[in-house]
Amino acid sequence: MRLMVVMGLGMLMVASSAPAQNFYRCTDATGKLIISNTPVSPACKPIVVIRPEDSGRTPSSAAGSSQPKTSTAPSKPKATPRQQVTSGTAFALGSDFVVTNNHVVQKCDRIRIMPDKAVATVIKRDPVMDLAVLRTTSHFKEPLKISEKFSLGEDVIVAGYPLPNILDQQLNITQGTVSSEGSLTGKKHLFQISAPIQPGNSGGPVFNRSGNVIGVAQGKLSEIALAVNTGVFPQNINFAVRGDVLMDFLRSAGVAPTVAQKSAEKLATEQIAKLAAQSTVLVYCHTD
Numbered sequence: 001m002r003l004m005v006v007m008g009l010g011m012l013m014v015a016s017s018a019p020a021q022n023f024y025r026c027t028d029a030t031g032k033l034i035i036s037n038t039p040v041s042p043a044c045k046p047i048v049v050i051r052p053e054d055s056g057r058t059p060s061s062a063a064g065s066s067q068p069k070t071s072t073a074p075s076k077p078k079a080t081p082r083q084q085v086t087s088g089t090a091f092a093l094g095s096d097f098v099v100t101n102n103h104v105v106q107k108c109d110r111i112r113i114m115p116d117k118a119v120a121t122v123i124k125r126d127p128v129m130d131l132a133v134l135r136t137t138s139h140f141k142e143p144l145k146i147s148e149k150f151s152l153g154e155d156v157i158v159a160g161y162p163l164p165n166i167l168d169q170q171l172n173i174t175q176g177t178v179s180s181e182g183s184l185t186g187k188k189h190l191f192q193i194s195a196p197i198q199p200g201n202s203g204g205p206v207f208n209r210s211g212n213v214i215g216v217a218q219g220k221l222s223e224i225a226l227a228v229n230t231g232v233f234p235q236n237i238n239f240a241v242r243g244d245v246l247m248d249f250l251r252s253a254g255v256a257p258t259v260a261q262k263s264a265e266k267l268a269t270e271q272i273a274k275l276a277a278q279s280t281v282l283v284y285c286h287t288d
Contacts, residue, residue, distance in 0.1 A: 025229060084287045089160035089204035090120075091213070092140035092279040093257035097123065099246065100203030100283055101218055102132045108285035113138055114169065115282070124253035129189050130218055131241060131249045142278040144205060145260040147212040148244040150191065154178050157269060158195040158217050158240075159276035160204030169282055172201075173273045176236065189245045190218060194236040204280060206240045211267045211275050212260035215240030 026044040088104030090113070098113070102125045105111055111120040111134065118138040125132040150156075158174045176195030183190035193206060197217050206215035221237040250257055267275075 086285045086287070087161065087164050087200050088202045088283045088285070089200065089217070090134065090281050090283045091159070091203075091205040091276075092138075092143045092281070093146065093213075093250070094143050094255065095140055096136055096138065097255060098134050098136055098138075098140075098281060098283075099216065099250070100132055100134065101216065101241075102127050102130045104203045104283055105132050105134065105285055107287050109288045110286040112284045112286065113281045114284060120283070123255070124249075126249055129241060129245055129249055131216065131246060133250060133253050133255055138281070140279055142275065143258060144275065144279050145212045145258045146243050146247055147208060147210070147214050147260040148247050150178050150181075150208060150214040150243065152178055152181050155209050156193050156195050156214070157207040157209075157272050157276075158193070158197055158201065158204060159207070159273070159280045160197065160201035160217060161280075161282040162198035162200040164200055164282060171273070171277050171280060173269070173276065175269065176238075179236070183239050187239075189241055190239045191215065191242055193238050193240055195238065196236065197238045203283065205276060207272050207276070209266045209272075210260065211272045213246075214243045216246055 026039070026041055086104075088100055090098040090100035090104070092098050098120070105122055106125065106127070108122075111122075112118065113120050113136050116138060118136050120134040120136040120138075123133045123135050154177065156176055156178060158176070160172055161169060162172050174195045174197065176193050178191060179194045180192035182188075183192050193215070195206070197204075197220055201217045202219070204217040205213045206217055208214050217238070218241050219239045223233055223235075227233045247257070247259070
């Protein structure tokens with residue numbers, strides 16, 4: 001995830017797209033704060049790039065923790081001194097392929113899908129839309145369906161595996177609404193949701209109340225970075241890749257997922273969580 005800026009508003013964002021980009025904190029002749037991706041004056045100061053996904057890494061120093069493990073969840077992969085392991089979330093849209101964010105898998109030498117430790121390979125990626133489709137040795141009996149439409153104010157449920165080196169490797173479900181049909185200036189492939197997401201949620205499905213996927217969890221505003229640089233502390237400002245963008249990407253990859261039929265049936269959160277559990281997986285990216 002990288003530090004980004006809402007130009008004109010001075011908002012700093014931790015987004016899930018890559019590669020990282022530096023920004024500068026400047027002031028104009030009147031003393032007004034300006035955030036720019038280039039130093040517009042000698043007085044500009046660089047803003048430190050924050051990478052929240054670093055908290056999802058398994059560093060070599062943590063490979064031999066002496067703390068007893070009481071969880072029955074699958075063991076976390078250990079990194080050798082020359083390896084890094086990062087994580088994200090993916091979900092099945094076919095019997096043997098899954099979708100995630102490109103930044104989750106862009107630097108992987110090897111990709112593993114948990115809990116069955118299946119091997120995955122990238123079929124196609126789009127760094128701009130921050131999407132990737134992977135072929136896996138796993139087999140999914142209940143692939144999810146995509147809806148290309150959503151409405152402002154409708155309920156959403158997000159599934160994923162946040163902070164797997166801190167929390168148990170159990171599926172996490174959060175709820176919110178579509179808080180805006182837009183997102184950031186120049187980021188028309190994203191929309192805004194209030195459902196909480198954390199590092200590790202990247203690539204997870206965003207469901208509507210019918211249990212259909214309307215987006216892919218992608219990033220969030222960095223509360224700390226925004227507070228430090230502007231004095232404003234944002235709340236529940238998170239972003240997802242739109243379902244119609246996902247559908248276009250999959251078609252370009254020669255993949256034909258199931259399109260959801262228009263349905264008025266609403267499912268309970270427990271039912272949607274069950275759907276998610278059958279098709280949402282933890283992704284480990286190994287970098288040698």
